[in-house]
Amino acid sequence: MNLTLKIWRQKNASDKGKMVDYQISDVSPDMSFLEMLDVLNDQIITKGEEPVAFDHDCREGICGMCSLYINGEAHGPDRGVTTCQLHMRKFKDGDTIYIEPFRAKAFPVIKDLVVDRSAFDRIQHAGGFISVNTSGNTQDANAIPIAKEAADTAMDAATCIGCGACVATCKNSSAMLFVGAKVSQYALLPQGQVEATDRVLNMVKQMDEEGFGNCTNTGACEVECPKGISLENIARMNSEYLKASLKG
Amino acid sequence: MALDSKIPQGPLADKWTKHKNEINLVNPANKRLIDIIVVGTGLAGGSAAATLAELGYNVKAFCFQDSPRRAHSIAAQGGINAAKNYQGDGDSTYRLFYDTVKGGDYRSREANVYRLAEVSANIIDQCVAQGVPFARDYGGLLDNRSFGGVLVSRTFYAKGQTGQQLLLGAYSAMNRQIGRGKIKMYNRHEMLDVVVVDGKARGIIARNLVTGEIERHSAHAVVLGTGGYGNVFFLSTNAMGSNVTAAWKAHKRGAYFANPCYTQIHPTCIPVSGDHQSKLTLMSESLRNDGRIWVPKHIKDVEAIRNKTLKPTQIAEEDRDYYLERRYPAFGNLVPRDVASRAAKERCDAGYGVNATGEAVYLDFAAAIMRYGKEQAHIKGLNENDDSVVKNLGKEVVKAKYGNLFQMYEKIVDENPYETPMMIYPAVHYTMGGIWVDYNLQTTVPGLYAIGEANFSDHGANRLGASALMQGLADGYFVLPYTIGDYLSNDIRTGPISTDTKEFEEAENKVKSELEHLINNKGTKPVDYFHRRLGKIMWNKCGMARNEKGLKEAIKEIAELRAEFWKDVRVPGTANEFNEELAKAGRVADFLELGELFAKDALEREESAGGHFREEHQTEEGEAKRRKEFQFVSAWEYKGEPKDAVLHKEDLKYENIEVKERSYK
Numbered sequence: 001m002n003l004t005l006k007i008w009r010q011k012n013a014s015d016k017g018k019m020v021d022y023q024i025s026d027v028s029p030d031m032s033f034l035e036m037l038d039v040l041n042d043q044i045i046t047k048g049e050e051p052v053a054f055d056h057d058c059r060e061g062i063c064g065m066c067s068l069y070i071n072g073e074a075h076g077p078d079r080g081v082t083t084c085q086l087h088m089r090k091f092k093d094g095d096t097i098y099i100e101p102f103r104a105k106a107f108p109v110i111k112d113l114v115v116d117r118s119a120f121d122r123i124q125h126a127g128g129f130i131s132v133n134t135s136g137n138t139q140d141a142n143a144i145p146i147a148k149e150a151a152d153t154a155m156d157a158a159t160c161i162g163c164g165a166c167v168a169t170c171k172n173s174s175a176m177l178f179v180g181a182k183v184s185q186y187a188l189l190p191q192g193q194v195e196a197t198d199r200v201l202n203m204v205k206q207m208d209e210e211g212f213g214n215c216t217n218t219g220a221c222e223v224e225c226p227k228g229i230s231l232e233n234i235a236r237m238n239s240e241y242l243k244a245s246l247k248g
Numbered sequence: 249m250a251l252d253s254k255i256p257q258g259p260l261a262d263k264w265t266k267h268k269n270e271i272n273l274v275n276p277a278n279k280r281l282i283d284i285i286v287v288g289t290g291l292a293g294g295s296a297a298a299t300l301a302e303l304g305y306n307v308k309a310f311c312f313q314d315s316p317r318r319a320h321s322i323a324a325q326g327g328i329n330a331a332k333n334y335q336g337d338g339d340s341t342y343r344l345f346y347d348t349v350k351g352g353d354y355r356s357r358e359a360n361v362y363r364l365a366e367v368s369a370n371i372i373d374q375c376v377a378q379g380v381p382f383a384r385d386y387g388g389l390l391d392n393r394s395f396g397g398v399l400v401s402r403t404f405y406a407k408g409q410t411g412q413q414l415l416l417g418a419y420s421a422m423n424r425q426i427g428r429g430k431i432k433m434y435n436r437h438e439m440l441d442v443v444v445v446d447g448k449a450r451g452i453i454a455r456n457l458v459t460g461e462i463e464r465h466s467a468h469a470v471v472l473g474t475g476g477y478g479n480v481f482f483l484s485t486n487a488m489g490s491n492v493t494a495a496w497k498a499h500k501r502g503a504y505f506a507n508p509c510y511t512q513i514h515p516t517c518i519p520v521s522g523d524h525q526s527k528l529t530l531m532s533e534s535l536r537n538d539g540r541i542w543v544p545k546h547i548k549d550v551e552a553i554r555n556k557t558l559k560p561t562q563i564a565e566e567d568r569d570y571y572l573e574r575r576y577p578a579f580g581n582l583v584p585r586d587v588a589s590r591a592a593k594e595r596c597d598a599g600y601g602v603n604a605t606g607e608a609v610y611l612d613f614a615a616a617i618m619r620y621g622k623e624q625a626h627i628k629g630l631n632e633n634d635d636s637v638v639k640n641l642g643k644e645v646v647k648a649k650y651g652n653l654f655q656m657y658e659k660i661v662d663e664n665p666y667e668t669p670m671m672i673y674p675a676v677h678y679t680m681g682g683i684w685v686d687y688n689l690q691t692t693v694p695g696l697y698a699i700g701e702a703n704f705s706d707h708g709a710n711r712l713g714a715s716a717l718m719q720g721l722a723d724g725y726f727v728l729p730y731t732i733g734d735y736l737s738n739d740i741r742t743g744p745i746s747t748d749t750k751e752f753e754e755a756e757n758k759v760k761s762e763l764e765h766l767i768n769n770k771g772t773k774p775v776d777y778f779h780r781r782l783g784k785i786m787w788n789k790c791g792m793a794r795n796e797k798g799l800k801e802a803i804k805e806i807a808e809l810r811a812e813f814w815k816d817v818r819v820p821g822t823a824n825e826f827n828e829e830l831a832k833a834g835r836v837a838d839f840l841e842l843g844e845l846f847a848k849d850a851l852e853r854e855e856s857a858g859g860h861f862r863e864e865h866q867t868e869e870g871e872a873k874r875r876k877e878f879q880f881v882s883a884w885e886y887k888g889e890p891k892d893a894v895l896h897k898e899d900l901k902y903e904n905i906e907v908k909e910r911s912y913k
Binding site: 012028030031032034035036038039041042045046048049050051053055056057058059060061062063064065078080081085087089110111114116117118120121124125126128129130131132133134135136138139140141142145146147148151152154155158159161162185186189191192 | 295298299302313314315316317318320322323332334367370372373374375376377378379381382383384385386387388389390406407409412413416419420421423424426427433435458485487488489521522524525526527529530655656659660662725726729772773774776777818820821825826828829
């Protein structure tokens with residue numbers, strides 16, 4: 001297929017940035033979206049110009065490093081996948097594709113399509129853990145049975161890959177789905193109970209300080225989440241937050 | 249320098265306990281005066297950084313990704329082994345030890361492997377305490393599954409995302425220490441050299457990948473948890489950024505590199521689809537619990553499939569060759585990875601490959617779907633003889649077990665594996681070789697440690713499934729934090745290490761001049777062009793089967809390609825900015841050196857062992873043939889060009905296991 005690409009180019013954080021047009025031909029439908037960009041970059045470098053910078057690593061949808069806002073959707077038109085798992089068979093010959101970075105106040109652009117998502121790390125530093133030291137003397141793993149349903153629901157929340165699609169999609173740039181998933185994982189497990197109050201208060205406080213917006217229940221984040229993280233996690237976080245606030 | 253593995257004396261089962269009791273400790277007040285650099289934040293690096301910080305050391309951790317949570321351990325799917333014997337099927341520390349040594353084709357170190365098996369149970373306890381949501385059964389206890397090369401169920405898992413969950417556990421432990429200020433985290437930083445002062449590792453040179461700035465960082469000890477070098481093959485299941493640079497720079501500063509030719513080629517990966525391909529995707533070994541591997545018995549069916557006039561589901565049972573079950577009745581589809589990969593290659597070389605390129609075999613779930621479906625129908629009181637009811641119930645069970653893998657397959661191949669068998673083919677996955685370390689995980693450079701996949705010690709010539717996660721976490725949580733104290737006990741009065749010394753300056757200048765060289769080269773071809781060509785040489789001549797002629801050609805071709813790279817590579821932009829091509833160029837430059845040493849090591853090892861298969865050394869049935877005179881670790885010392893590397897041998901002694909021909913029949 002032959003495609004027209006309109007790609008956001010921005011030299012560095014202080015550059016204003018603009019959309020630039022590129023033509024690409026002989027794209028195979030079996031290519032992944034990022035492999036298509038590899039081919040484009042090969043052509044750009046051979047011409048002596050600077051390639052398009054984009055984040056990527058595992059290319060199998062689990063590391064959460066890739067991003068991209070493709071034709072107005074985080075991770076592009078397919079559902080339940082990251083950009084690295086999006087394949088060109090989802091596009092047609094002659095299509096024009098708009099490629100932009102994940103945009104949010106809390107995710108400043110570093111270069112072209114690369115953004116700084118370290119705000120997510122800082123939210124986790126504030127409470128995304130259970131305070132247990134490594135010792136080799138923790139109790140046996142089977143000492144506390146955990147109901148299968150609770151363990152499975154915790155696992156569903158824990159599958160969040162921290163890519164930031166929820167933030168990029170949300171009209172308020174809210175990080176509630178991301179934070180809700182982490183709070184939920186621990187809230188559902190007995191190990192997480194001891195620090196539950198401080199955890200939710202500290203993580204939400206950090207989230208607000210980072211400049212993420214609030215949740216207005218449109219549910220767009222859930223639709224675009226490549227891992228199908230459910231809105232229930234936001235509800236669970238809100239209930240945890242309320243409980244914690246009442247306790248003080 | 250003679251190699252001293254520093255294996256403690258005494259009976260195998262007592263060595264680790266005795267060693268821990270005898271080594272020196274650093275008291276808590278003094279730990280605050282000691283700095284440790286940890287490079288890499290995967291399971292090994294992440295767990296080590298967190299544990300060292302918990303103990304009170306000042307840790308600086310580095311990763312090239314934008315967050316420590318993205319290290320490639322995250323992609324491990326199937327599970328983690330531990331000798332818990334929760335299933336009551338006869339598992340024990342000794343059995344895990346035995347299976348690992350045998351699985352490694354008697355090329356690993358007994359004492360290290362025993363220690364690994366010994367601490368394996370602690371890992372599960374630790375992870376559960378951290379809130380890792382392992383799979384559980386209806387009684388609320390932990391569930392297990394089986395992996396290749398063993399006869400018990402000892403693999404713990406979290407759906408098909410076990411690596412992700414374990415890494416997020418280690419990441420959470422790191423986050424706690426980052427929040428306390430005990431770990432200073434450097435994201436988007438790449439280590440480009442080790443600094444050695446008075447014979448001891450005292451710091452690193454790192455490049456800030458956002459600004460391009462070259463930075464000096466000092467410490468009393470340096471730990472490398474920087475993973476494997478599978479990307480020397482260009483196409484592998486590794487992440488795009490996975491590289492050998494940190495390990496290779498350490499090698500150039502005096503760390504011996506052990507067994508570089510031991511590579512794991514994983515049997516179940518999605519086959520290559522075209523020249524544009526940038527990486528290969530693994531389908532977890534856990535699928536072999538329920539999937540049956542086969543190719544058609546008759547060439548006419550193979551041809552019909554390739555012509556798309558026949559579907560695999562239309563081939564009758566008696567016309568299918570379940571070749572693993574046929575050749576290895578005892579272990580069947582669950583033979584170790586090296587055996588399964590070679591068997592797939594044997595069938596495809598004989599012309600039975602089932603896709604257009606002739607390089608694919610089937611992994612079929614139809615039997616498992618019906619088996620589980622019947623069980624569910626029975627439990628639910630439904631008609632066990634109604635195929636459509638049974639099939640739907642069975643699909644639900646398979647989906648619960650492997651749903652994410654099936655989805656991944658469907659997205660890539662555009663076929664529904666619930667309805668038609670998966671197509672799979674072997675691909676480069678893991679490297680058993682790595683930096684040589686002693687029992688304390690210290691390299692041949694004092695104060696420089698290597699953990700996880702970056703070292704060589706535990707998996708011999710072939711790693712068993714679900715053992716990489718075990719080793720990474722064992723090293724990071726339970727081994728290194730003890731052994732490093734013994735070394736650091738001599739540093740309690742040293743005080744902070746200055747970066748304002750001639751050693752740091754020399755290393756920094758070297759790094760800068762190499763980067764400038766790449767930028768100013770202004771050749772004609774992008775970095776990937778050279779990387780792809782290197783990968784082709786490696787795959788064709790140092791891949792699943794190797795021979796003297798091919799290896800000699802590979803050595804020559806890699807050296808020529810390296811010269812061409814330095815002459816003709818084009819790296820756009822400057823060194824003082826975010827420049828992915830520059831980072832890539834540095835990594836490929838190192839792969840071009842390692843690749844040659846790899847081929848040299850494979851040439852010198854005139855035997856077949858595990859993942860290293862020399863065509864000259866096989867049994868009449870085509871199985872790998874070990875040779876007694878090669879019962880040693882090859883540790884290579886850097887002497888300039890890879891061809892000049894000097895071989896040191898560490899003899900492997902088996903006092904607790906009888907070395908036999910490895911049989912899975």
